[in-house]
Amino acid sequence: MTSSKFLPLSTEEHAAGNGLVSRRWLLRTGFPAVGALGLTSGMVQAEELRVPDWSSSPGLDLTGYGQPSPFESEVVRPTLPLFPEGIGDGSGVSFTPLEKLAGTITPNGLFFERHHSGIPEIDPAEHKFAIHGLVERPLVFTVDALLRYPMVTKTCFIECAGNSLFNSFDEAQQRTAGEIHGLIGNAEWAGVSLAQLLDEAGVSPEGKWLVAEGADAAKMSRSIPIEKAIEGDAFIALYQNGERIRPEQGYPMRLVLPGWQGSMNVKWLRRIKVVSAPVHTKDETSKYTLLQKDGKSRQFTYEMGVKSVITSPSPGRELGAKGLYQVSGLAWSGAGRITRVEVSADGGASWAVAMIPGQAPPRALIRFQLPWQWDGQPATLMSRATDETGAVQPTREAWYEPYAANQIFHQNAIQAWAVSGNGGISNVYA
Amino acid sequence: MSMRKFGAILASAAAAFALSLPAQAQNYGEAISESDLANWDISVGPDGVGLPAGSGTSAQGATVWAEQCSACHGEKGKGGPAGDLVGGVGTLKSPEHIKTVGSFWPYSTTIFDYVRRAMPYYAPGSLSDDEVYAVVAYLLNQNEIISEDDIMNAENLPRVEMPNANGFISYWPVANQ
Numbered sequence: 001m002t003s004s005k006f007l008p009l010s011t012e013e014h015a016a017g018n019g020l021v022s023r024r025w026l027l028r029t030g031f032p033a034v035g036a037l038g039l040t041s042g043m044v045q046a047e048e049l050r051v052p053d054w055s056s057s058p059g060l061d062l063t064g065y066g067q068p069s070p071f072e073s074e075v076v077r078p079t080l081p082l083f084p085e086g087i088g089d090g091s092g093v094s095f096t097p098l099e100k101l102a103g104t105i106t107p108n109g110l111f112f113e114r115h116h117s118g119i120p121e122i123d124p125a126e127h128k129f130a131i132h133g134l135v136e137r138p139l140v141f142t143v144d145a146l147l148r149y150p151m152v153t154k155t156c157f158i159e160c161a162g163n164s165l166f167n168s169f170d171e172a173q174q175r176t177a178g179e180i181h182g183l184i185g186n187a188e189w190a191g192v193s194l195a196q197l198l199d200e201a202g203v204s205p206e207g208k209w210l211v212a213e214g215a216d217a218a219k220m221s222r223s224i225p226i227e228k229a230i231e232g233d234a235f236i237a238l239y240q241n242g243e244r245i246r247p248e249q250g251y252p253m254r255l256v257l258p259g260w261q262g263s264m265n266v267k268w269l270r271r272i273k274v275v276s277a278p279v280h281t282k283d284e285t286s287k288y289t290l291l292q293k294d295g296k297s298r299q300f301t302y303e304m305g306v307k308s309v310i311t312s313p314s315p316g317r318e319l320g321a322k323g324l325y326q327v328s329g330l331a332w333s334g335a336g337r338i339t340r341v342e343v344s345a346d347g348g349a350s351w352a353v354a355m356i357p358g359q360a361p362p363r364a365l366i367r368f369q370l371p372w373q374w375d376g377q378p379a380t381l382m383s384r385a386t387d388e389t390g391a392v393q394p395t396r397e398a399w400y401e402p403y404a405a406n407q408i409f410h411q412n413a414i415q416a417w418a419v420s421g422n423g424g425i426s427n428v429y430a
Numbered sequence: 431m432s433m434r435k436f437g438a439i440l441a442s443a444a445a446a447f448a449l450s451l452p453a454q455a456q457n458y459g460e461a462i463s464e465s466d467l468a469n470w471d472i473s474v475g476p477d478g479v480g481l482p483a484g485s486g487t488s489a490q491g492a493t494v495w496a497e498q499c500s501a502c503h504g505e506k507g508k509g510g511p512a513g514d515l516v517g518g519v520g521t522l523k524s525p526e527h528i529k530t531v532g533s534f535w536p537y538s539t540t541i542f543d544y545v546r547r548a549m550p551y552y553a554p555g556s557l558s559d560d561e562v563y564a565v566v567a568y569l570l571n572q573n574e575i576i577s578e579d580d581i582m583n584a585e586n587l588p589r590v591e592m593p594n595a596n597g598f599i600s601y602w603p604v605a606n607q
Binding site: 083084087088091116117130131132137138139140141142145146148149150196197200201211213217218219221225227270271273275277279280281282285286289291293294295296297298299300301302404405 | 456457458459460461462463464467470471472473474475476477480501502511512522523525527529531534535536537539540543544547548551554597598599600601602603605
């Protein structure tokens, strides 16, 4: 196997310290050659192929709605109720299992949940959505009425502002990438432009804010600057990844504000009231605000910051024998496009530029990857994203600098995974 | 409706008819009056807009609290499984800060808005407006912001100055440092 073309890598062929492999080398060789990386010695001899049972008789019958293979039964959302049983049942979160998925689209059944009072069972024939307040014509829409408008289609992420909450603890928690960073999902949404509906109602000149409200028992409500709708990209989604939105995502309709705090993307949307100033709901004062060390709190911090996480390797996706691996992960920014993702295998001492798609959509998850030649020694893997505004993902220490202890909202710090000599992966603050 | 407003609507309707028949055909909202929206219009602003008629005092609220709230939020707003709503005033600058309704919430009107829309957790909307005012008064009194006899109603509640009223910095559209 070994040829002169695939000589072991010299130091300058590496993109960064501790084995990160350059894109240039990859392009030149086409793909990582096992010979070049010294992996030919242990090649295993495969057994003779036999014909399995499923190739010898017809399989199962047709199904109305397909389900994942039973062999994938462990690919589920870890759930976390926020209160003891009997206190606030239905209020909690479930996490997208990021480390068990590939690509960038989150399957509908695995898209994270955050409910403030359970999932309402809404009959779409009974559901109504109203626009009123500072408008010329208060209006109410049925689901069927909304389905008659021209549809906008957009792929974007929705991220809970409290994502990465387990990294707010003083000690690093030993949890999976999904459990730490999985309060995010990415989908192709289809629905109706909010600007068009507001235009139909006729917003008065003094109408500067919207109060969006859900039909759930918590009647989740948030104030939203009207600019996000009138000059922006807000829409009411009816479809998610091609099918009608799931009950836990707001069936029959939810607000989508690309790039902004998840809780503002109000699910089970029943009402938008046009007002002149924010109404300071519980979820924009008591919650979803950030207490600083000086006792003041940041409010109306809508945009989700630039962020990334390595999903492989990560806890639960341990390494085997030393050798070549693909470091792969997700990056995103509420401010727009991701322009750069860097990976470090030496705890941030040196960084290599990872491969990202050339035409990545803004405010959507992108997948990055980079080959890594692991030498079997302890290492610390990190990823660091940059977006089109020039914003760079901060270290955990830098992120916490202005804030009081244990603040959880908008935490977009660099995630570090420690790799042990036996290939185990753990969460570390580095 | 003023003549001027009526004229503006006529003009815009005429313009839409003349220039944009397809757009006109895409109006599928049904007209509804604000009075027919009243059951849903439960938003209350810091200026008190949206507060209903009715009133309550902390003394009245104590009864409602014991029956409807204490199981989750503690006997006097502390020590319950759903977190403290009372205490912590003055702690926000300390490492052991305690965020409660009293120490953290900037507007008293938010308490009314939230209790009426979402509490009690298993039967939101079951309290009368008088009971909501009373519970709000109880929480404000337990936090030593109003006295036991102060009457909370649409007029008085927005006037209650919360300890952390000036504790927030707006980051929209830019950081208001």
